């Protein structure tokens with residue numbers, strides 16, 4: 001079967017790889033430690049550049065390139081096995097524009113074929129047309145992630161299949177070094193209601209379900225012959241168990257960020273070429289359990305994917321310090337935010353006691369939600385992204401109308417966020433604060449002072465991440481013209497940061513009802529100004 005051929009190629013590739021290391025070492029930001037571990041980092045300034053650096057590191061040339069959306073994981077995560085089949089790098093694009101670094105890398109590789117993963121909303125028709133001038137383009141894009149994964153799987157000749165959940169990327173990427181090497185396709189399934197086309201495909205396969213029943217139900221599993229390797233669903237344990245089971249004698253370990261998919265997706269080839277499992281870590285700290293696991297594998301080579309924001313220097317220190325000295329190096333990043341600091345960063349407005357929260361209430365750094373406040377009857381709202389989003393009932397019904405209007409205009413609106421619980425907000429704040437305190441204090445509201453906790457705010461985008469230059473995009477323009485007609489206002493406009501306490505956010509819209517939204521739109525006021533809360 002495929003295995004032999006691939007292994008041979010791999011050995012060849014390894015030789016080239018060793019040669020390339022000596023040649024390319026100057027071009028890659030690379031740190032080596034003489035001590036116990038040989039540690040190397042492959043990174044670029046952005047996710048797109050990191051993918052390019054990985055490609056440069058592993059490929060002298062390639063006939064084929066796999067192109068995936070760098071902000072949206074569902075269509076790309078099953079592409080590693082296909083990429084391995086063609087010995088192809090995985091490069092990243094955004095939905096409507098290919099970054100220059102990606103274009104240049106395709107040229108450097110001397111590629112002839114480009115395989116695009118995902119539908120036209122994931123990587124646009126315009127990009128495909130542009131590439132078709134110079135390359136043979138093929139697209140695997142189904143109606144949704146499940147169909148796309150099936151289309152990709154059908155390209156791989158195999159009696160075996162791994163079935164994972166489409167709701168997260170970690171499991172698919174953790175299995176990808178083994179699946180790529182053995183050419184076993186990865187197929188995505190929802191918890192219930194697996195598409196009949198997927199059932200047909202799986203009917204004559206040996207299916208290994210890598211999820212617990214909470215992720216892929218018994219009802220789904222019952223449709224075909226399958227065995228379930230019930231990985232616990234606890235990410236730390238899953239990382240260790242998958243590494244132990246599918247990477248028995250690794251020659252290296254590949255460390256990547258567990259909260260973001262692009263580095264490990266593009267980095268599949270690094271794991272593949274080094275017979276290495278992925279160990280996915282939080283950016284700032286590695287647990288003692290994972291550290292012990294790394295030590296138990298007996299490897300002395302560690303390759304890090306992504307910059308210091310993805311896998312920090314502190315993690316390297318912890319690994320080098322060893323699990324015995326763990327406590328000395330670990331210093332969990334829970335920060336206590338002093339009230340002084342909050343005061344300094346507060347918006348310069350008067351406090352107004354919030355007695356009853358309504359759709360028109362001001363909530364900001366000075367005016368926090370009462371502790372007792374909860375949102376009832378949250379309603380799921382439509383959008384093109386992969387996460388489920390919820391709003392309070394009135395905001396939800398107005399959103400649905402606006403969303404329908406945007407679809408009529410041919411737009412595909414993604415929500416990056418809508419309702420958040422207080423815990424979500426706390427996590428978001430802590431996470432961002434630990435990465436970049438200054439950014440967090442400028443952009444992220446403190447728990448109980450976010451409009452997202454009211455179920456009245458949405459972060460709108462053209463893909464799964466917070467958008468750049470949003471005002472000038474078709475969706476940005478649509479919102480500027482229409483949002484108020486549905487009761488939504490741009491809440492943190494340019495030039496009003498001192499009043500709102502939040503740096504301009506082109507993506508954050510707040511529902512205040514049609515009447516107030518229209519008035520604010522006409523007068524150009526913020527909510528703080530409307531309620532006359534601005535200090536003289």
Ligand SMILES: [Zn+2]
Pocket residue numbers: 417452457458459507508509
């Ligand atoms: Zn927001």
